[in-house]
Amino acid sequence: MRHARRRLVVAAATIASISLLTAGCADETATESASSTPAPVETPAPEPESDPAPEAKPDDGFPLVDYEVYGRTLTLESRPERIVSLSPSSTEGLFAIGAGPQVVAVDEYSDFPAEAPTTDLSGFTPNVEAIVAYDPDLVVVSYDPGDLVASLEATGVPVLILDAAVDVDGALAQLGVLGTVTGNTDTATDVIRTLEDRIDAAVAAVPQLAETPTYFHLVDTTLFTVTSDTFIGSVYGLFGLENVADPADPDGEAFGYPQLSAEFLVDADPDLVFLAGTDPDTFAGLPGLGGLRAVGDGNVFPLPPDVPSRWGPRIVEFVEAVGAAVTELAGAEADAA
Amino acid sequence: MSVPAAAVTPSVTVDDRDRVVPPRPRDLTVPLVAAGVGAAVVAALVGLVVGPVDLPVGATVGALLDRLPWTTVEHGLGASSLTILFEIRWPRVLLGLAVGALLSGSGAAYQGVFRNPLADPYLLGVAAGAGLGATLAIVTGTATLAGGFALPAAAFAGAIAAVVVTAGLSLRRGRPAGPAALILAGVAVAALLAAVQTYLLQRHADSLRAVYGWLLGRLSTVGWAEVRLVLPVLVVSAVVLVLASGAIDVLAVGDEEATTLGIRPGVTRALVLTVASLATATAVAVSGLIGFVGLIVPHGVRLLAGTRNRRVIPLSMLFGAAFLALADVAARTVQAPAELPIGVITAFVGAPAFLLILRSQQGRA
Numbered sequence: 001m002r003h004a005r006r007r008l009v010v011a012a013a014t015i016a017s018i019s020l021l022t023a024g025c026a027d028e029t030a031t032e033s034a035s036s037t038p039a040p041v042e043t044p045a046p047e048p049e050s051d052p053a054p055e056a057k058p059d060d061g062f063p064l065v066d067y068e069v070y071g072r073t074l075t076l077e078s079r080p081e082r083i084v085s086l087s088p089s090s091t092e093g094l095f096a097i098g099a100g101p102q103v104v105a106v107d108e109y110s111d112f113p114a115e116a117p118t119t120d121l122s123g124f125t126p127n128v129e130a131i132v133a134y135d136p137d138l139v140v141v142s143y144d145p146g147d148l149v150a151s152l153e154a155t156g157v158p159v160l161i162l163d164a165a166v167d168v169d170g171a172l173a174q175l176g177v178l179g180t181v182t183g184n185t186d187t188a189t190d191v192i193r194t195l196e197d198r199i200d201a202a203v204a205a206v207p208q209l210a211e212t213p214t215y216f217h218l219v220d221t222t223l224f225t226v227t228s229d230t231f232i233g234s235v236y237g238l239f240g241l242e243n244v245a246d247p248a249d250p251d252g253e254a255f256g257y258p259q260l261s262a263e264f265l266v267d268a269d270p271d272l273v274f275l276a277g278t279d280p281d282t283f284a285g286l287p288g289l290g291g292l293r294a295v296g297d298g299n300v301f302p303l304p305p306d307v308p309s310r311w312g313p314r315i316v317e318f319v320e321a322v323g324a325a326v327t328e329l330a331g332a333e334a335d336a337a
Numbered sequence: 338m339s340v341p342a343a344a345v346t347p348s349v350t351v352d353d354r355d356r357v358v359p360p361r362p363r364d365l366t367v368p369l370v371a372a373g374v375g376a377a378v379v380a381a382l383v384g385l386v387v388g389p390v391d392l393p394v395g396a397t398v399g400a401l402l403d404r405l406p407w408t409t410v411e412h413g414l415g416a417s418s419l420t421i422l423f424e425i426r427w428p429r430v431l432l433g434l435a436v437g438a439l440l441s442g443s444g445a446a447y448q449g450v451f452r453n454p455l456a457d458p459y460l461l462g463v464a465a466g467a468g469l470g471a472t473l474a475i476v477t478g479t480a481t482l483a484g485g486f487a488l489p490a491a492a493f494a495g496a497i498a499a500v501v502v503t504a505g506l507s508l509r510r511g512r513p514a515g516p517a518a519l520i521l522a523g524v525a526v527a528a529l530l531a532a533v534q535t536y537l538l539q540r541h542a543d544s545l546r547a548v549y550g551w552l553l554g555r556l557s558t559v560g561w562a563e564v565r566l567v568l569p570v571l572v573v574s575a576v577v578l579v580l581a582s583g584a585i586d587v588l589a590v591g592d593e594e595a596t597t598l599g600i601r602p603g604v605t606r607a608l609v610l611t612v613a614s615l616a617t618a619t620a621v622a623v624s625g626l627i628g629f630v631g632l633i634v635p636h637g638v639r640l641l642a643g644t645r646n647r648r649v650i651p652l653s654m655l656f657g658a659a660f661l662a663l664a665d666v667a668a669r670t671v672q673a674p675a676e677l678p679i680g681v682i683t684a685f686v687g688a689p690a691f692l693l694i695l696r697s698q699q700g701r702a
Contacts, residue, residue, distance in 0.1 A: 222547075245674075248672075264674035267421065
């Protein structure tokens with residue numbers, strides 16, 4: 001199914017490039033509505049670090065007409081210069097591919113990178129007026145809460161929905177989409193290639209283990225966790241790890257985020273524990289969990305905050321953290337042998 | 338504008354005087370108490386033996402007997418099985434029993450004092466106050482402080498504060514203005530606090546799951562620390578509520594008659610409500626908001642034992658303990674090895690059970 005989805009993206013991109021060739025005839029309508037857009041009030045100075053992108057040429061892909069992306073079509077008259085992102089993952093992606101200078105506002109939870117213009121805009125309970133006040137020419141969201149997209153499009157603001165990625169490939173594909181819609185295609189391609197290389201290197205660096213290691217990924221101290229069938233699970237899947245929580249949500253009724261019974265975790269006794277929501281001491285202090293093998297052997301690994309829950313470019317840090325943990329486990333096994 | 342009298346008559350009688358006189362005087366107290374104790378013991382054993390991890394029944398019972406003083410039983414359970422039994426299931430079972438007893442006893446006491454069959458332990462704003470306290474702790478990130486005990490502390494403080502505000506609002510010129518004023522003040526306080534909580538949640542959408550997990554009730558990750566917190570409150574409130582239960586029955590004849598019978602109505606009501614609120618706040622602090630227990634258990638007990646509070650309150654504590662311990666078994670086995678929020682179980686069982694009880698009472702009246 002994941003492969004099918006990826007193929008769909010590729011197909012969509014192909015259709016989009018074909019439609020670009022025939023886009024010339026749409027110019028009349030394009031200029032008509034573009035003239036009604038007020039001039040940008042202020043343009044943030046480009047950050048020297050985050051803007052390795054070459055100067056966008058006026059004709060590098062714009063206007064972008066009927067660009068098919070994840071089941072919707074997007075039309076951009078010109079290269080967006082006033083982007084509002086209400087998705088922390090997409091904010092990280094925009095800055096990573098060199099579109100940072102085009103971003104005028106990001107939501108309250110978009111706290112990375114540091115130069116992102118964080119505002120009190122909310123991606124969960126969005127206020128259309130507050131968003132429109134930034135005079136955006138593109139709004140990026142992770143989902144459509146309460147007709148937000150229809151309201152924005154009614155005011156003539158194009159909206160890109162980048163839903164939570166289902167796996168690592170999906171996250172990287174979204175960077176490509178961001179590159180296309182912001183006119184940073186070349187930089188995005190380079191960034192994706194770099195990330196792919198780092199991920200491949202992290203996976204290749206892990207030594208072979210005699211048995212498939214098992215793991216538990218803790219979301220919070222009430223033992224909410226993830227199954228393999230989630231974006232987070234797909235990262236562990238790169239290393240062939242076995243998730244002890246998979247039986248807790250076999251048919252995806254909990255959307256891959258079940259709450260695991262403490263006694264089941266004690267019985268499963270995983271090789272590795274990864275913590276997204278707390279520190280190793282707190283974990284070891286939870287009722288009954290102090291005696292886990294992973295606790296005794298020091299195989300409880302805190303993950304960088306926020307990174308596992310975002311499907312942006314920092315996914316590579318998550319992959320490398322998991323790789324380092326598996327390598328450490330293999331090293332300990334080799335010493336014991 | 339005049340409203341037809343029929344239009345404002347509530348469909349459920351608030352002051353249900355029919356129940357004040359026991360319709361079927363029985364003197365089966367000893368068998369009933371024995372049945373209640375038996376139910377609690379059976380529920381505890383089921384809770385210890387049944388769970389997502391299959392522990393052999395014989396060995397489990399052996400391991401339990403082995404812990405008794407002066408007995409040694411070969412049980413053959415491994416270290417992780419013993420951890421499951423004594424670090425996870427035991428505290429969880431005990432807490433289920435204790436929280437069930439506290440909520441059911443408080444519910445019965447509230448119903449007795451207010452003479453309102455729809456009174457439940459959350460009537461005076463305890464739930465809303467605790468919910469706001471817990472939400473504040475979670476969204477400010479202080480919930481994990483003090484080894485995680487900042488969360489129950491905040492919930493407890495919120496619950497007590499809400500009841501105090503409710504009681505204060507119901508005063509007229511410094512004197513209690515009667516049960517109706519107290520109930521209405523409770524409704525208003527609860528609505529206000531719920532609004533504040535909703536606002537906070539909207540502003541901190543990243544905390545939604547943590548807060549809702551707490552609101553739906555959690556016995557899933559409790560340990561001995563929570564048991565140690567709850568037991569003293571359980572003992573105190575059981576003693577006070579059981580001792581006061583006879584006085585609550587006397588209040589039913591009316592304040593003036595009660596006074597001539599040597600009962601001080603104001604003091605009795607204040608004492609019972611204070612202890613019941615304390616009990617509820619403690620239960621909520623460690624287990625979240627578990628609904629319906631305080632409503633259906635006392636009503637079920639009344640079907641069994643008549644309506645005298647002398648029986649209803651102690652029996653509600655016993656059967657409430659059994660009910661919640663069993664509900665928790667369901668919470669951890671229905672979708673094993675995933676947990677189901679216990680509040681979902683109690684509401685799923687509780688709402689239809691409550692309707693049945695209401696119907697059978699109407700049939701009898």
